[in-house]
Amino acid sequence: xxxxxxxLMLAAALxxxxxxxxxxxxxxxxxxxxxDGRTRAQLAPILDSARRAGLPLExxxxxxxxxxxxxxxxxxxxxxxxxxxxTLGVARDALGRGASEPEIVAAADAIExxxxxRQVEVLRHLLLSRPITVxxxxxxxxxxxxxxxxxxxxxxxxxxxxQAADAQFVGLRIDVERDIGSGIAPATAIAVxxxxxxxxxxxxxxESRSAVPGQExxxxx
Amino acid sequence: xRHARLALxxxxxxxxxxxxAAGAQVVSIIDAGTGTVRAANAQATTAITxxxxxxxxxxxxxxxxxxxxxxxxxxRAASQGEIEGSFFSGARGPVRAELSGGAIxxxxxxxxRTGEYHGRARLHILGGGRGVWLGAGGGRAWxxxxxxTSLAADIGAxxxxxxxxxxxxxxxxxxxxxxxxPDPEPPLASGDGLYSDPLVAPLRSFHDALGSxxxxxxxxxxxxxxxxxxxxxxxxxxxxxxxxxxxxLTGNFAVVATAGGYPSDIEQQLPSGRYATIxxxxxxxxxxxxxxxxxxxxxLASDFQVIPGADSTRLIRMHVPGARKVxxxxxxxxxxxxELDRTxxxxxxxxxxxxAGAHRLNIRIDDGEWGVPPGVTAIxxxxxxxxxxxxVQ
Numbered sequence: 001x002x003x004x005x006x007x008l009m010l011a012a013a014l015x016x017x018x019x020x021x022x023x024x025x026x027x028x029x030x031x032x033x034x035x036d037g038r039t040r041a042q043l044a045p046i047l048d049s050a051r052r053a054g055l056p057l058e059x060x061x062x063x064x065x066x067x068x069x070x071x072x073x074x075x076x077x078x079x080x081x082x083x084x085x086x087t088l089g090v091a092r093d094a095l096g097r098g099a100s101e102p103e104i105v106a107a108a109d110a111i112e113x114x115x116x117x118r119q120v121e122v123l124r125h126l127l128l129s130r131p132i133t134v135x136x137x138x139x140x141x142x143x144x145x146x147x148x149x150x151x152x153x154x155x156x157x158x159x160x161x162x163q164a165a166d167a168q169f170v171g172l173r174i175d176v177e178r179d180i181g182s183g184i185a186p187a188t189a190i191a192v193x194x195x196x197x198x199x200x201x202x203x204x205x206x207e208s209r210s211a212v213p214g215q216e217x218x219x220x221x
Numbered sequence: 222x223r224h225a226r227l228a229l230x231x232x233x234x235x236x237x238x239x240x241x242a243a244g245a246q247v248v249s250i251i252d253a254g255t256g257t258v259r260a261a262n263a264q265a266t267t268a269i270t271x272x273x274x275x276x277x278x279x280x281x282x283x284x285x286x287x288x289x290x291x292x293x294x295x296x297r298a299a300s301q302g303e304i305e306g307s308f309f310s311g312a313r314g315p316v317r318a319e320l321s322g323g324a325i326x327x328x329x330x331x332x333x334r335t336g337e338y339h340g341r342a343r344l345h346i347l348g349g350g351r352g353v354w355l356g357a358g359g360g361r362a363w364x365x366x367x368x369x370t371s372l373a374a375d376i377g378a379x380x381x382x383x384x385x386x387x388x389x390x391x392x393x394x395x396x397x398x399x400x401x402x403p404d405p406e407p408p409l410a411s412g413d414g415l416y417s418d419p420l421v422a423p424l425r426s427f428h429d430a431l432g433s434x435x436x437x438x439x440x441x442x443x444x445x446x447x448x449x450x451x452x453x454x455x456x457x458x459x460x461x462x463x464x465x466x467x468x469x470l471t472g473n474f475a476v477v478a479t480a481g482g483y484p485s486d487i488e489q490q491l492p493s494g495r496y497a498t499i500x501x502x503x504x505x506x507x508x509x510x511x512x513x514x515x516x517x518x519x520x521l522a523s524d525f526q527v528i529p530g531a532d533s534t535r536l537i538r539m540h541v542p543g544a545r546k547v548x549x550x551x552x553x554x555x556x557x558x559x560e561l562d563r564t565x566x567x568x569x570x571x572x573x574x575x576x577a578g579a580h581r582l583n584i585r586i587d588d589g590e591w592g593v594p595p596g597v598t599a600i601x602x603x604x605x606x607x608x609x610x611x612x613v614q
Contacts, residue, residue: 030555059552062552062555062556063603065555065556066552066556066581066602066604066608067603067604068556069550069556069557069558070591070602070604070606071472072603072604072605073472073473076603076604076605077604079603080603080604083603084603102576102577102578102579105578105579106578106579109579109610113600133577133578133579134577134578134612134614136579137578137579137610137612138612140579140610141579141598141610141612144598144599144600144610145598166614167614170612170614173612177596
């Protein structure tokens with residue numbers, strides 16, 4: 001084999017791999033099985049670009065499958081996946097490189113709901129040592145229930161400052177949901193419940209600090 | 222200018238659709254067509270009609286608004302706007318209550334304005350693909366000359382028979398001060414028991430009997446209807462019937478043909494007429510084939526629960542009285558519909574893998590629209606529908 005023919009083969013192989021690279025990203029078996037070829041062809045560069053940027057692909061595939069299951073037209077599916085890829089990028093930047101996939105997805109939901117990325121960043125810094133999927137999900141949920149984004153962020157960040165547990169974030173959401181259901185304005189509900197939740201966290205912490213292990217508290221006269 | 226305003230209102234209705242969509246199924250439609258219309262005692266005229274409409278549907282409410290502008294052969298235009306809303310109570314056994322209200326305003330070819338507003342309460346008894354209702358209501362109408370009060374009581378029934386849904390109703394309407402109605406001929410005089418002055422005229426009764434049938438199969442929808450009105454005072458009978466066919470060529474585009482007659486409007490004092498039209502329909506999505514059954518008849522889910530299991534799976538359970546099939550799909554099923562199992566009276570459940578975090582999901586009852594389970598936060602999805610966001614600890 002001459003040098004010239006080797007170079008030609010190498011160039012052909014390189015060209016083929018470049019041509020097939022975007023398609024490979026879209027070769028998820030679920031997409032192959034359920035999404036038509038033209039849609040997959042338009043999704044391929046988006047997925048490929050997301051993969052190169054280190055973004056999780058699963059939420060993007062998931063969005064395409066959702067659109068397909070709901071009978072959405074191709075253009076709408078592609079637009080939704082493209083928009084989500086953009087939001088995931090913003091979410092990942094706000095959370096930092098070490099963020100898990102559920103965190104990035106939850107942050108993207110919060111950002112999409114209207115929470116500024118800067119607030120996501122603050123939340124990340126307040127709860128550095130643990131996953132913040134649940135607080136982020138609660139944040140997005142509160143906004144979806146009608147709480148103004150800045151008020152929701154203020155409430156969740158306040159709870160994060162006192163290192164509330166996930167169950168306490170969820171408790172805040174349940175309380176606000178109940179209040180809204182009984183006719184209280186979302187902004188009022190969050191204002192009242194947020195303060196009470198922070199107090200509750202601090203009280204519990206103070207009680208656990210003052211309790212001596214193995215010793216019962218004497219009854220109050 | 223007035224017509225342009227109405228058209229703008231129609232456009233605004235369509236533009237408002239996404240805002241209305243939170244937690245609901247919203248369909249925006251524009252119908253454009255041409256045809257002939259012949260009002261009683263008048264010559265047939267050709268018209269080009271544009272009808273934007275928006276319909277927002279939730280399990281406990283329905284809001285529909287539409288506007289119509291017709292460009293007539295005479296060079297003039299006529300327009301009409303309409304809004305209608307209903308609230309439904311939860312189910313108490315087979316019984317649900319409905320409270321509804323609406324308003325209509327019209328600007329006619331001769332520049333006359335008419336309009337009305339009305340309210341109604343109904344009690345529905347539902348079960349097994351059929352139902353009956355009993356209702357009463359009232360309203361006020363403006364016939365471009367005077368206000369009139371009307372009272373109505375109705376009883377009706379519907380039944381789903383395979384692909385066909387039939388509905389029948391009987392309504393008694395009492396209208397204060399009904400004067401001259403230009404149909405039937407000859408024009409009636411006050412000596413016949415009619416009064417042109419609504420202030421001195423007594424209540425006058427009409428009995429309406431209506432029947433309709435809707436057949437749907439795939440992209441094709443066919444409707445037929447017939448009605449008869451008996452004027453209790455004059456012993457006169459007015460009859461009308463019509464049919465329409467809609468063929469959905471894609472999920473957003475359909476061809477619509479209609480023909481038939483419509484009765485006189487006794488409240489607004491408008492004459493009866495006949496029409497034949499053909500047109501196109503562009504929709505944000507194909508409306509759920511309503512199968513003729515009233516919205517109130519659709520089964521409602523309640524008591525949605527997510528119960529942790531010993532492994533990483535969770536049991537999803539809900540109550541859906543009267544349902545034949547309940548399905549669920551979400552990111553945890555790769556958005557494939559999974560059927561729930563009936564495990565008791567009206568109790569449905571399924572075990573799914575559900576890890577901690579936020580999940581998106583939809584439920585569907587009896588092959589209806591994909592909706593959101595009760596108690597789960599509903600947000601708009603990216604596909605003109607809604608999706609629930611479930612937080613799992």
